[in-house]
Amino acid sequence: MTDAYIPADLPEKIQHYIDGELLDSLDGDTFEVLNPVTNETYVHAAAGKKADIERAVAAATKAFNEGPWPRMLPRERSRVLNRIADLVESRDKRLAELESFDSGLPITQALGQARRAAENFRFFADLIVAQADDAYKVPGRQMNYVNRKPIGVAGLITPWNTPFMLESWKLAPALATGNTVVLKPAEFTPLSASLWAGIFEEAGLPRGVFNLVNGLGEDAGDALVKHPDVPLISFTGESSTGQLIFGNSAPFLKGLSMELGGKSPAIVFADADLDTAIDACVFGVFSLNGERCTAGSRILVQRDVYDEFVERFGEITKRVKVGLPHDPTTEVGALVHPEHYEKVMSYVELGKSEGRLIAGGGRPEGFPTGNYVSPTAFADVSPDARIFQEEIFGPVVAITPFDTDEEALELANNTKYGLAAYVWTNDLKRAHNFAQSVQAGMVWLNSNNVRDLRTPFGGVKASGLGHEGGYRSIDFYTDQQSVHITL
Numbered sequence: 058m059t060d061a062y063i064p065a066d067l068p069e070k071i072q073h074y075i076d077g078e079l080l081d082s083l084d085g086d087t088f089e090v091l092n093p094v095t096n097e098t099y100v101h102a103a104a105g106k107k108a109d110i111e112r113a114v115a116a117a118t119k120a121f122n123e124g125p126w127p128r129m130l131p132r133e134r135s136r137v138l139n140r141i142a143d144l145v146e147s148r149d150k151r152l153a154e155l156e157s158f159d160s161g162l163p164i165t166q167a168l169g170q171a172r173r174a175a176e177n178f179r180f181f182a183d184l185i186v187a188q189a190d191d192a193y194k195v196p197g198r199q200m201n202y203v204n205r206k207p208i209g210v211a212g213l214i215t216p217w218n219t220p221f222m223l224e225s226w227k228l229a230p231a232l233a234t235g236n237t238v239v240l241k242p243a244e245f246t247p248l249s250a251s252l253w254a255g256i257f258e259e260a261g262l263p264r265g266v267f268n269l270v271n272g273l274g275e276d277a278g279d280a281l282v283k284h285p286d287v288p289l290i291s292f293t294g295e296s297s298t299g300q301l302i303f304g305n306s307a308p309f310l311k312g313l314s315m316e317l318g319g320k321s322p323a324i325v326f327a328d329a330d331l332d333t334a335i336d337a338c339v340f341g342v343f344s345l346n347g348e349r350c351t352a353g354s355r356i357l358v359q360r361d362v363y364d365e366f367v368e369r370f371g372e373i374t375k376r377v378k379v380g381l382p383h384d385p386t387t388e389v390g391a392l393v394h395p396e397h398y399e400k401v402m403s404y405v406e407l408g409k410s411e412g413r414l415i416a417g418g419g420r421p422e423g424f425p426t427g428n429y430v431s432p433t434a435f436a437d438v439s440p441d442a443r444i445f446q447e448e449i450f451g452p453v454v455a456i457t458p459f460d461t462d463e464e465a466l467e468l469a470n471n472t473k474y475g476l477a478a479y480v481w482t483n484d485l486k487r488a489h490n491f492a493q494s495v496q497a498g499m500v501w502l503n504s505n506n507v508r509d510l511r512t513p514f515g516g517v518k519a520s521g522l523g524h525e526g527g528y529r530s531i532d533f534y535t536d537q538q539s540v541h542i543t544l
């Protein structure tokens with residue numbers, strides 16, 4: 058099933074946005090952006106290089122040093138952020154339409170992500186007006202207080218999965234705290250990012266505060282990381298890219314926030330509410346096309362319920378509705394790009410020798426073009442299998458049995474990653490003790506991936522460095538200066 062669906066009023070080209078102006082690259086270079094349902098080029102985007110990054114950083118530096126934004130009262134900045142949230146909310150359908158078209162995400166899920174983007178702005182708008190900083194007093198002798206200051210130009214580098222929402226997760230706190238920014242969005246999905254410029258202008262964000270340079274990671278991304286006037290880099294992407302950026306930032310001693318890859322376990326104990334656990338595990342790995350950093354892509358099931366779980370999981374997986382991204386009944390759409398499709402398909406083929414295929418295992422019928430992969434599940438996967446160890450980042454899951462709590466923990470911790478873990482059990486003590494011991498930045502107990510924006514978001518081991526969310530984001534984007542006064 059292919060159709061020629063193309064949203065109305067697509068831009069003729071995608072440009073950079075620097076110092077309030079839409080611009081081509083200085084060398085005129087562009088790259089092709091593909092429709093994931095047909096893999097045809099639907100637009101060209103400006104391919105930024107070092108010179109374009111230099112222009113953007115110069116504009117952001119000027120706005121930081123001379124402009125009003127860092128000097129505004131939190132309440133004034135908060136008003137602008139709330140207007141941004143209002144505008145995102147009022148355009149959520151258009152945003153979802155463009156995001157779904159560009160990334161292949163099911164439209165209903167893209168709509169949820171657009172609303173989350175608005176919520177991110179609203180959340181940080183509230184947080185900065187409620188912000189209280191520390192003060193310490195030694196009566197009659199000394200008074201000390203903390204002076205919180207924006208740092209400067211923040212470099213924001215983002216991936217192609219839920220791109221608009223993930224951009225908002227960095228833009229909102231960076232701007233709320235009075236920094237100026239240069240955003241380098243992912244090259245597979247530049248369309249929704251091109252909407253930020255209009256939204257920010259309409260909301261009254263001063264010129265030069267927000268700058269966007271499109272381009273490849275090794276060109277535009279690399280130049281941003283190596284620019285001496287960018288003291289902060291907030292990066293979300295693959296662990297290997299994070300390692301590279303870490304090294305490239307070292308000579309400049311930059312502040313780094315790294316949200317990296319994952320291979321998160323969902324652990325189902327025999328005493329769990331199996332109906333709920335199975336539904337949640339299906340959602341956890343196949344929603345957002347499986348292109349989700351916190352996907353529960355390894356399912357560990359206690360042997361007493363293993364056979365039943367595998368059979369029922371396989372049956373439900375076969376019924377997950379694969380469809381065109383803009384169809385509201387679609388549950389899994391097209392993967393983002395042919396390169397990524399090839400990678401995911403290579404794991405599907407590998408899985409056939411590493412596990413027992415219980416659902417999917419190739420292209421779904423009726424989708425002759427585009428990056429379609431059937432929701433795929435392998436059972437009996439050994440922990441040394443590559444499909445158990447490596448991040449696939451698609452609709453593919455490995456299921457493995459265990460006997461004891463100790464074995465479950467050992468299996469859960471047995472990868473280089475440590476982003477999320479999901480635990481399904483009705484034994485309260487076991488749930489809390491497991492959470493304490495599992496190597497994961499975030500644990501959901503009898504609960505699906507629901508976020509509270511106040512909580513820290515981040516991973517351990519190869520899944521990241523530092524946290525985003527709530528006050529941790531405020532801390533990352535600000536310097537805390539101690540002021541001491543003798544009384």
Ligand code: NAD
Pocket residue numbers: 214215216217218223241242243244272273274275277278279282293294295296298299301302315316317318319349350351448450476516520521
């Ligand atoms: P990626 O690492 O390939 O690219 C991410 C961004 O980095 C892109 O904008 C890219 O252009 C840029 N980039 C690439 N090389 C660069 C370089 N040398 N210097 C500077 N920038 C460079 O990741 P991806 O494939 O776009 O995204 C998928 C990955 O992101 C997965 O591993 C996923 O788990 C991870 N992710 C993590 C989280 C989280 O919060 N932990 C959230 C979403 C995605």
